[in-house]
Amino acid sequence: MGAAARFARISGMSTLPTNGSVLPITRWGEDVMHRLNKPVTEFGDELHRLVADMVATMNAAEGVGLAANQVGVDLQLFVFDCPDKDGNRVQGVVCNPVIELPEGKDRQLDEGEEGCLSLPGAFTKCARPDWARVTGVDENGEPVSYEGSGLLARCLQHETDHTQGTVFGDRLSRKYRKRLFAEAEELAPDYPADWPVSPVLNQEEHTDEGLNA
Numbered sequence: 282m283g284a285a286a287r288f289a290r291i292s293g294m295s296t297l298p299t300n301g302s303v304l305p306i307t308r309w310g311e312d313v314m315h316r317l318n319k320p321v322t323e324f325g326d327e328l329h330r331l332v333a334d335m336v337a338t339m340n341a342a343e344g345v346g347l348a349a350n351q352v353g354v355d356l357q358l359f360v361f362d363c364p365d366k367d368g369n370r371v372q373g374v375v376c377n378p379v380i381e382l383p384e385g386k387d388r389q390l391d392e393g394e395e396g397c398l399s400l401p402g403a404f405t406k407c408a409r410p411d412w413a414r415v416t417g418v419d420e421n422g423e424p425v426s427y428e429g430s431g432l433l434a435r436c437l438q439h440e441t442d443h444t445q446g447t448v449f450g451d452r453l454s455r456k457y458r459k460r461l462f463a464e465a466e467e468l469a470p471d472y473p474a475d476w477p478v479s480p481v482l483n484q485e486e487h488t489d490e491g492l493n494a
């Protein structure tokens with residue numbers, strides 16, 4: 282993993298649930314990844330279990346964010362555990378996210394490296410606004426708001442995109458998308474179909490960096 286994601290793992294206690302089970306990660310191409318997901322309306326035990334399982338899955342995959350459709354569930358929901366631009370660990374659960382991005386002269390694009398746990402192993406530069414704010418509700422239906430720049434801004438945008446059925450490949454030029462798919466295809470044999478339930482093979486060859494979510 283990249284240094285940023287590793288830092289997120291070790292700095293301080295997690296406030297996210299820790300009692301979940303690791304689930305297989307759904308890949309690009311599955312229908313649930315490419316359509317608008319359903320809003321969360323029930324905030325009971327079933328949702329709490331799903332959130333715990335998503336956190337366990339994100340951690341097993343060494344990602345900094347994970348959306349519900351990445352474990353095959355058609356709900357507008359994501360979890361994240363990601364450093365902001367100062368290296369501070371920010372964690373949360375967001376249902377029904379709404380994103381706010383800078384406009385006009387405040388809109389600066391950042392060309393950071395980005396990867397997706399649903400197209401594991403492949404990374405490419407992806408231009409996105411360098412700041413974002415997401416509002417929504419947590420797993421108990423309480424209002425939440427997260428904002429930041431750096432990797433956190435990228436993470437919040439990447440995850441909100443997932444809930445809307447957009448993957449970051451949709452935001453790339455044809456040339457970059459082609460390159461991304463070629464890299465993913467090359468690495469595919471290292472990712473068992475139920476990854477991260479079964480671990481990645483040839484771990485030492487996967488020296489990714491940037492966002493992994």
Ligand SMILES: [Zn+2]
Nearest residue numbers: 397398399494
């Ligand atoms: Zn992703």
